[in-house]
Amino acid sequence: MRHAFDPAAFRWEGLAPRAYKDEPGTAHGMAWRGIARTTLRRGVFEVRYFELAPGGFSSLEKHAHEHVVFAVRGAGRALVGSEVVELHPLDLVETGPFVPHRWTNPGDEPFGFLCTVTGERDRPQPLSDDEWDALRADPRTAPFVTSISAREPR
Amino acid sequence: MRHAFDPAAFRWEGLAPRAYKDEPGTAHGMAWRGIARTTLRRGVFEVRYFELAPGGFSSLEKHAHEHVVFAVRGAGRALVGSEVVELHPLDLVETGPFVPHRWTNPGDEPFGFLCTVTGERDRPQPLSDDEWDALRADPRTAPFVTSISAREPR
Numbered sequence: 001m002r003h004a005f006d007p008a009a010f011r012w013e014g015l016a017p018r019a020y021k022d023e024p025g026t027a028h029g030m031a032w033r034g035i036a037r038t039t040l041r042r043g044v045f046e047v048r049y050f051e052l053a054p055g056g057f058s059s060l061e062k063h064a065h066e067h068v069v070f071a072v073r074g075a076g077r078a079l080v081g082s083e084v085v086e087l088h089p090l091d092l093v094e095t096g097p098f099v100p101h102r103w104t105n106p107g108d109e110p111f112g113f114l115c116t117v118t119g120e121r122d123r124p125q126p127l128s129d130d131e132w133d134a135l136r137a138d139p140r141t142a143p144f145v146t147s148i149s150a151r152e153p154r
Numbered sequence: 155m156r157h158a159f160d161p162a163a164f165r166w167e168g169l170a171p172r173a174y175k176d177e178p179g180t181a182h183g184m185a186w187r188g189i190a191r192t193t194l195r196r197g198v199f200e201v202r203y204f205e206l207a208p209g210g211f212s213s214l215e216k217h218a219h220e221h222v223v224f225a226v227r228g229a230g231r232a233l234v235g236s237e238v239v240e241l242h243p244l245d246l247v248e249t250g251p252f253v254p255h256r257w258t259n260p261g262d263e264p265f266g267f268l269c270t271v272t273g274e275r276d277r278p279q280p281l282s283d284d285e286w287d288a289l290r291a292d293p294r295t296a297p298f299v300t301s302i303s304a305r306e307p308r
Contacts, residue, residue: 001250002248070268092201094155094156
């Protein structure tokens with residue numbers, strides 16, 4: 001099976017983007033903005049393409065299943081555990097079990113990445129209060145919980 | 155964990171290429187040429203980067219486990235089942251269970267792709283005589299078993 005890639009549209013033949021999440025919930029960190037998801041492949045492992053519009057960000061979450069991420073479009077910035085990483089095309093980032101993570105696009109162009117996960121996987125969880133407070137107390141990671149999530153209830 | 159990508163060297167920080175296969179065997183289709191493999195990630199699913207030098211080709215094989223391939227460098231040509239597919243960056247190709255496949259680089263520049271597989275997987279097998287003869291009888295697929303494999307015993 002082949003899905004040709006269209007560089008101009010940044011889409012794969014026969015595969016359409018959809019919303020990032022249907023029910024984000026209201027726990028802290030669950031807010032997100034400006035993300036489209038394209039499922040490129042389902043099965044024992046799944047491959048999704050996520051694209052963040054300028055200013056976009058994913059929910060800040062953790063889970064047992066791991067992510068293997070390859071940046072493929074533009075530039076982005078991620079929180080992975082207590083680290084902030086910059087992402088450019090073909091950079092590889094993994095998030096281990098229960099490592100909090102949030103993907104953001106602080107730039108002016110779309111930021112996109114491939115994300116591979118197991119087909120069977122647990123549901124994302126919000127961070128604990130302690131995890132949240134630790135991220136907020138560190139000036140490097142604070143932007144991922146404060147300015148980004150300004151609309152959140154907490 | 156992060157492995158920054160170096161576009162000039164086409165390598166990932168901290169990850170080194172190695173030989174494609176240690177013991178190719180002598181069955182028909184097992185010949186290969188000019189391939190380096192870089193394992194980017196091990197685990198429940200594994201991601202490898204394969205790079206074929208100009209004129210390079212992989213073994214012609216089949217197995218129960220599936221491949222999910224994203225072209226990322228240059229241009230290549232693959233045999234997947236009885237189809238011939240051209241590959242350019244971010245094109246996606248899957249090989250299903252026991253679908254014969256061979257990756258080739260007919261061009262003048264390196265051709266590279268990401269290939270994701272399950273961590274536990276069966277050993278590649280050569281094609282049956284019938285499969286081999288069918289590919290040889292079809293002018294579209296014949297180049298994948300004749301000119302490419304001219305050095306082979308059969």
